[in-house]
Amino acid sequence: MLTATELLDALLERAHGVTATENVPVAQALGRVLAAPQTSAITVPPADNSAMDGYAVRVADVPAAGVRLPVSQRILAGAVGEPLAAGTAARIFTGAPVPPGADAVLMQEYCAEADDGVVIHAQPHPGENIRRAGEDIERGTQVLAAGTRLGAAEMGLAASVGLAELPVFRRLKVACFFTGDELVTPGTPLQPGQIYNSNRYTLTGLVNALGCELIDLGIVPDTLEATEAALEGAASVADVVITSGGVSVGEADYVKAAVEKLGRVEMWKVAMKPGKPLVYGRVGDTDFIGLPGNPVSAFVTFGLFVRPFLLKRMGAADVLYRAFAAQADFAWPKPGTRREFLRARLQPNGRLALFPNQSSGVLTSCAWADGLVDVEIGGTVRPGDWVRFIPFAELLA
Numbered sequence: 001m002l003t004a005t006e007l008l009d010a011l012l013e014r015a016h017g018v019t020a021t022e023n024v025p026v027a028q029a030l031g032r033v034l035a036a037p038q039t040s041a042i043t044v045p046p047a048d049n050s051a052m053d054g055y056a057v058r059v060a061d062v063p064a065a066g067v068r069l070p071v072s073q074r075i076l077a078g079a080v081g082e083p084l085a086a087g088t089a090a091r092i093f094t095g096a097p098v099p100p101g102a103d104a105v106l107m108q109e110y111c112a113e114a115d116d117g118v119v120i121h122a123q124p125h126p127g128e129n130i131r132r133a134g135e136d137i138e139r140g141t142q143v144l145a146a147g148t149r150l151g152a153a154e155m156g157l158a159a160s161v162g163l164a165e166l167p168v169f170r171r172l173k174v175a176c177f178f179t180g181d182e183l184v185t186p187g188t189p190l191q192p193g194q195i196y197n198s199n200r201y202t203l204t205g206l207v208n209a210l211g212c213e214l215i216d217l218g219i220v221p222d223t224l225e226a227t228e229a230a231l232e233g234a235a236s237v238a239d240v241v242i243t244s245g246g247v248s249v250g251e252a253d254y255v256k257a258a259v260e261k262l263g264r265v266e267m268w269k270v271a272m273k274p275g276k277p278l279v280y281g282r283v284g285d286t287d288f289i290g291l292p293g294n295p296v297s298a299f300v301t302f303g304l305f306v307r308p309f310l311l312k313r314m315g316a317a318d319v320l321y322r323a324f325a326a327q328a329d330f331a332w333p334k335p336g337t338r339r340e341f342l343r344a345r346l347q348p349n350g351r352l353a354l355f356p357n358q359s360s361g362v363l364t365s366c367a368w369a370d371g372l373v374d375v376e377i378g379g380t381v382r383p384g385d386w387v388r389f390i391p392f393a394e395l396l397a
């Protein structure tokens with residue numbers, strides 16, 4: 001059996017990023033991966049500007065509080081002022097360019113209007129309330145690296161330097177199907193022996209959240225023929241095929257056999273709980289990842305392995321999740337023979353509580369939890385211990 005670390009390393013070694021690119025308008029770039037570095041052709045902000053509504057002055061003209069200065073001009077955002085005449089103040093507003101000659105802006109709260117002028121009730125410091133040209137971005141600097149996943153902040157940043165379009169990698173095509181004779185789609189009442197196909201919703205939700213192009217092939221019955229046919233169809237249209245169920249040792253577990261018939265299985269089984277029977281293989285040029293059917297196992301292994309794998313295939317540079325140290329408010333006394341990923345929630349006291357039922361079948365634990373506590377093989381936890389905590393925010397998008 002592979003360790004979880006060995007499996008992740010082996011998956012990332014096999015994940016080759018897509019190379020085809022396209023240009024998209026910045027407003028449509030959410031979730032895409034940038035294909036080339038972006039450099040700013042401008043300085044941001046383009047000019048020294050006021051951080052406050054108030055009065056621009058020359059510091060030398062206000063040697064002490066209480067000085068009265070005539071107001072020589074009024075500058076709104078969007079306008080350009082004249083050089084500031086010595087011995088005068090300029091009325092100025094937030095975002096308006098600071099006029100040449102002025103070296104401080106006083107908030108209007110520290111000033112009082114007085115016939116044709118202003119009385120300054122505080123002594124200004126050089127540079128006060130002036131946002132310098134280029135303090136955010138200097139012309140010619142790189143603002144976004146190739147491989148960046150474009151979120152709201154990155155889209156705003158691209159727009160702030162005037163970019164209208166961005167080169168991005170083509171979307172990765174991910175086909176999913178869900179094996180199990182017992183599965184039915186919500187909307188149909190359950191017959192004896194049946195359960196709802198919840199993995200479809202967790203896994204397609206996760207694939208969509210990563211910005212992949214989803215091909216949802218639905219439920220596949222537990223026969224070798226049906227599994228093979230579904231796999232062949234999926235592999236012919238997708239870059240990556242992801243399935244749930246049928247990867248363990250049961251008599252109705254046909255997924256590995258189907259992969260062996262159409263391609264090859266390269267890895268099977270990882271020493272972790274949940275998620276032991278995960279399988280990786282290839283069918284032609286298509287990657288195949290078979291996740292265990294247990295709903296928690298499918299959810300957790302997607303976050304820990306499939307997400308980094310897909311991100312790397314999407315061309316993303318930063319694909320690994322981060323773990324943080326957090327203090328346990330629980331005991332986990334029994335050493336395990338597999339590395340365990342426990343569903344836990346951060347409490348108002350800053351410590352982690354465990355969901356009481358850690359069964360691989362209890363999906364409620366995932367909805368309740370904020371993340372996973374990573375307990376090494378043979379490890380135990382006492383209340384107050386510092387543990388490795390992987391927030392779901394690091395795993396699920």
Ligand SMILES: Nc1nc2c(c(=O)[nH]1)N[C@H]1C(S)=C(S)[C@@H](COP(=O)(O)OP(=O)(O)OC[C@H]3O[C@@H](n4cnc5c(N)ncnc54)[C@H](O)[C@@H]3O)O[C@H]1N2
Pocket residue numbers: 178179180182183195196197198199200244245246247248249250253274275276277291292293294295297360361
């Ligand atoms: N003798 C052994 N039995 C099992 C072992 C083992 O090592 N030896 N491993 C166990 C572990 S660990 C896991 S995890 C499961 C994985 O099983 P499979 O991947 O083969 O999945 P299935 O048998 O098809 O289903 C398992 C479980 O999950 C339910 N399921 C399946 N698909 C869905 C779905 N789309 N939505 C909701 N629930 C689903 C299914 O009904 C089963 O209850 O094997 C253990 N067995």
Ligand code: MOO
Pocket residue numbers: 272273274275276277292294297360
């Ligand atoms: O590896 Mo399984 O997910 O423990 O039930």
Ligand SMILES: [Mg+2]
Pocket residue numbers: 245246247248249250252253293
């Ligand atoms: Mg099974």
